Amino acid sequence: MTVSGGAYLALAALLFSIGAVGLLIRRNVLVMFMCVELMLNAVNLTFVTFARMLDDIGGQAVVFFVLVVAAAEVVVGLGIIVAIFRRRAGATADDLHILKG
Amino acid sequence: MIHAAWLIPAFPLAGFLLAVVAGKRIGEPGAGWLATTAVAGSFVATCVTFAGLHQLQGEERHVVDTLFTWIKVGHLDVHAGLLIDPLSITMALFVTGVSTLIHLYSIGYMHGDERYPRFFLYLNLFVFSMLMLVLADNFLLTFLGWEGVGACSYLLISFWFERDSAATAGKKAFVTNRVGDFGFLIAMFLIFGAFGSLDYAKVLPYSNLLTSGTATAIGLLLFLGACGKSAQLPLYIWLPDAMEGPTPVSALIHAATMVTAGVFLMVRVSPILTVAPDVLTVIAIVGAATALFAATIACAQDDIKRVLAYSTISQLGYMFLAVGSGAYTAALFHMITHAFFKALLFLAAGAVIHGMHDEQNMKRMGALRRYLPITSGTFIVGWLAIAGVPPFAGFWSKDDILANAWDKSPILWAVGLVTALLTAYYMTRQVILVFYGEARWQTAEGHAEPHEAPPTMTLPLIILAGLAAVAGAINLPFAKTAVLEHFLHPVLETTQHELVASGAHKVLFAAIATAAALVGIALARSAWSRTAERPELEPDVLQRAWRVDESVSALVGGPGRGLADFTAYSVDKNVVDGAFNGVAELVRRGGEQLRKVQTGYVRNYALGVAAGTVLLFAYVVVRVAN
Numbered sequence: 266m267t268v269s270g271g272a273y274l275a276l277a278a279l280l281f282s283i284g285a286v287g288l289l290i291r292r293n294v295l296v297m298f299m300c301v302e303l304m305l306n307a308v309n310l311t312f313v314t315f316a317r318m319l320d321d322i323g324g325q326a327v328v329f330f331v332l333v334v335a336a337a338e339v340v341v342g343l344g345i346i347v348a349i350f351r352r353r354a355g356a357t358a359d360d361l362h363i364l365k366g
Numbered sequence: 367m368i369h370a371a372w373l374i375p376a377f378p379l380a381g382f383l384l385a386v387v388a389g390k391r392i393g394e395p396g397a398g399w400l401a402t403t404a405v406a407g408s409f410v411a412t413c414v415t416f417a418g419l420h421q422l423q424g425e426e427r428h429v430v431d432t433l434f435t436w437i438k439v440g441h442l443d444v445h446a447g448l449l450i451d452p453l454s455i456t457m458a459l460f461v462t463g464v465s466t467l468i469h470l471y472s473i474g475y476m477h478g479d480e481r482y483p484r485f486f487l488y489l490n491l492f493v494f495s496m497l498m499l500v501l502a503d504n505f506l507l508t509f510l511g512w513e514g515v516g517a518c519s520y521l522l523i524s525f526w527f528e529r530d531s532a533a534t535a536g537k538k539a540f541v542t543n544r545v546g547d548f549g550f551l552i553a554m555f556l557i558f559g560a561f562g563s564l565d566y567a568k569v570l571p572y573s574n575l576l577t578s579g580t581a582t583a584i585g586l587l588l589f590l591g592a593c594g595k596s597a598q599l600p601l602y603i604w605l606p607d608a609m610e611g612p613t614p615v616s617a618l619i620h621a622a623t624m625v626t627a628g629v630f631l632m633v634r635v636s637p638i639l640t641v642a643p644d645v646l647t648v649i650a651i652v653g654a655a656t657a658l659f660a661a662t663i664a665c666a667q668d669d670i671k672r673v674l675a676y677s678t679i680s681q682l683g684y685m686f687l688a689v690g691s692g693a694y695t696a697a698l699f700h701m702i703t704h705a706f707f708k709a710l711l712f713l714a715a716g717a718v719i720h721g722m723h724d725e726q727n728m729k730r731m732g733a734l735r736r737y738l739p740i741t742s743g744t745f746i747v748g749w750l751a752i753a754g755v756p757p758f759a760g761f762w763s764k765d766d767i768l769a770n771a772w773d774k775s776p777i778l779w780a781v782g783l784v785t786a787l788l789t790a791y792y793m794t795r796q797v798i799l800v801f802y803g804e805a806r807w808q809t810a811e812g813h814a815e816p817h818e819a820p821p822t823m824t825l826p827l828i829i830l831a832g833l834a835a836v837a838g839a840i841n842l843p844f845a846k847t848a849v850l851e852h853f854l855h856p857v858l859e860t861t862q863h864e865l866v867a868s869g870a871h872k873v874l875f876a877a878i879a880t881a882a883a884l885v886g887i888a889l890a891r892s893a894w895s896r897t898a899e900r901p902e903l904e905p906d907v908l909q910r911a912w913r914v915d916e917s918v919s920a921l922v923g924g925p926g927r928g929l930a931d932f933t934a935y936s937v938d939k940n941v942v943d944g945a946f947n948g949v950a951e952l953v954r955r956g957g958e959q960l961r962k963v964q965t966g967y968v969r970n971y972a973l974g975v976a977a978g979t980v981l982l983f984a985y986v987v988v989r990v991a992n
Binding site: 285361362364365 | 964965966967968969972973976
């Protein structure tokens with residue numbers, strides 16, 4: 266049995282929406298970070314799906330770039346988050362508004 | 367032979383460059399002889415080119431020698447090229463010829479000056495610029511020469527810049543000329559706009575395609591430029607003050623050559639003027655008014671050089687009267703004869719000043735003919751020529767102009783005739799005050815006796831006196847003898863009217879002009895031969911040149927200054943600076959409001975990003991749907 270491309274795209278759209286809503290409504294920095302990852306991977310899934318549907322290797326190649334960039338972003342992001350946890354007890358994104366110019 | 371024309375400007379340019387590099391090392395007489403040789407070489411090159419041109423026939427006498435591409439931007443394509451035609455070669459002949467003589471004269475006159483080499487450096491640069499002006503094959507190159515002679519004029523008027531008056535006179539000349547140059551520049555813009563080219567060959571033959579409005583605008587603006595350079599009303603005020611320069615400079619630049627550049631320009635663009643008859647009328651009126659105005663002032667001046675300066679303005683007025691009457695040949699004819707006799711008069715005046723140990727006031731001269739025999743003899747030839755006594759040169763050229771002025775309007779002719787009478791009067795007054803009567807200088811100061819000038823100074827005087835006597839022969843008003851007119855014919859339309867051609871009128875006009883000259887001479891003789899003090903004949907208003915300088919000072923210093931202050935302290939401070947500061951303030955306040963967007967809450971930013979994405983998406987969907 267083969268799953269149709271449309272189902273994959275629907276799943277990707279669902280994952281992306283979960284990520285986007287999570288980013289907007291959650292206050293915990295770590296959770297927000299996970300939401301961003303969720304959105305990124307939803308996009309990756311879209312790319313792979315289209316690559317298979319259109320029989321074009323380009324989509325899969327782009328995914329590799331996204332993975333590499335996401336890995337780099339995780340390193341920087343987690344570094345910042347660890348630095349924040351060292352300074353203060355909780356980790357609410359709103360607490361950090363004191364950093365504005 | 368004709369393609370060696372580039373040598374004509376190359377000689378003085380080489381002389382200039384040599385003087386720049388090694389002028390100080392060459393030292394006193396050497397630098398002068400070097401410069402003189404350079405200009406003499408240029409004169410020889412001009413003669414050779416003239417001979418080459420003379421071999422060609424009629425319409426072929428129009429040779430363009432392109433040297434190199436000067437400016438090429440978009441449609442603007444300007445070459446540095448020489449236009450050899452009868453008009454330019456006639457100008458070049460008398461420019462280089464008179465310049466050679468004046469260079470020779472300067473060797474003696476500038477003897478002992480501490481900036482001797484620099485003087486000749488400037489003179490050579492001037493001759494080069496003047497030759498570029500007359501030989502150029504396009505408006506822009508002519509303008510380059512035009513500005514070059516202006517700069518040299520400035521440098522040479524204020525040559526003795528330690529004197530305050532000389533420095534001020536130089537500035538005055540420069541600033542006044544800028545007013546005219548503005549007209550020249552705008553005219554060039556209009557010409558380029560109308561024809562897409564600045565080459566004479568691509569503009570002048572097609573000038574009848576111009577609308578009369580454009581032609582009138584171009585003609586008037588070019589005439590404004592000519593007014594500045596050739597000292598016509600109302601831009602003449604710099605020329606009398608230009609006499610602060612050394613006398614050879616007055617002779618070369620401010621009498622014989624540079625000031626004729628305006629007349630040359632008008633003759634060069636005569637095809638455009640033909641399309642705009644209104645401009646010709648304006649030129650004729652301004653010329654006649656200037657001629658009369660300057661002549662009245664010359665009647666009451668005491669400075670020997672100032673009389674000649676106002677006389678120059680007056681004679682230039684004659685030339686413009688001729689141009690305005692459509693008699694271009696007559697204008698050129700008078701320009702040539704004037705170059706000879708006015709250069710002669712100035713150089714002779716310089717010899718008098720030299721001999722009198724820098725005394726310029728004619729009231730403190732007198733009886734000098736016994737001490738300066740050569741100078742006085744040549745000066746008297748110049749006097750007869752400018753007064754219009756036959757058969758000297760000035761008679762023929764002035765007569766030609768008056769006859770043509772009659773054809774334009776009898777009023778202009780009458781003004782010209784009165785000016786001729788005044789010319790004879792003030793020149794006779796000058797001759798009597800300087801060379802005849804009692805020796806007033808002995809009583810004034812017990813100085814050494816006046817002495818005759820050295821041979822390098824008297825030789826040019828003698829040559830110029832010869833030319834001033836016979837130069838009328840180049841264009842005698844008889845059918846076969848109008849050599850100049852026949853030579854210039856391919857360039858200038860024939861403007862000889864029925865009137866001039868008919869013999870009886872010609873004789874009548876000549877008789878009236880001669881009578882006017884003789885009356886002027888007789889009046890001056892009866893008034894000045896016994897005494898040098900006739901205050902009733904020298905009213906204050908004329909001595910002060912109709913108070914024009916004072917009026918200009920009062921106008922510019924009073925309301926003009928007020929306007930400038932108003933512009934600076936009200937308009938500039940509030941409107942211009944206000945607009946500038948207002949924009950800055952607007953940006954500052956806008957930024958202050960805008961910074962409130964930065965809250966520091968990540969969710970706000972995320973919401974913004976999400977909303978933006980949705981909007982973009984919606985926009986794309988709507989566009990694709992349509």
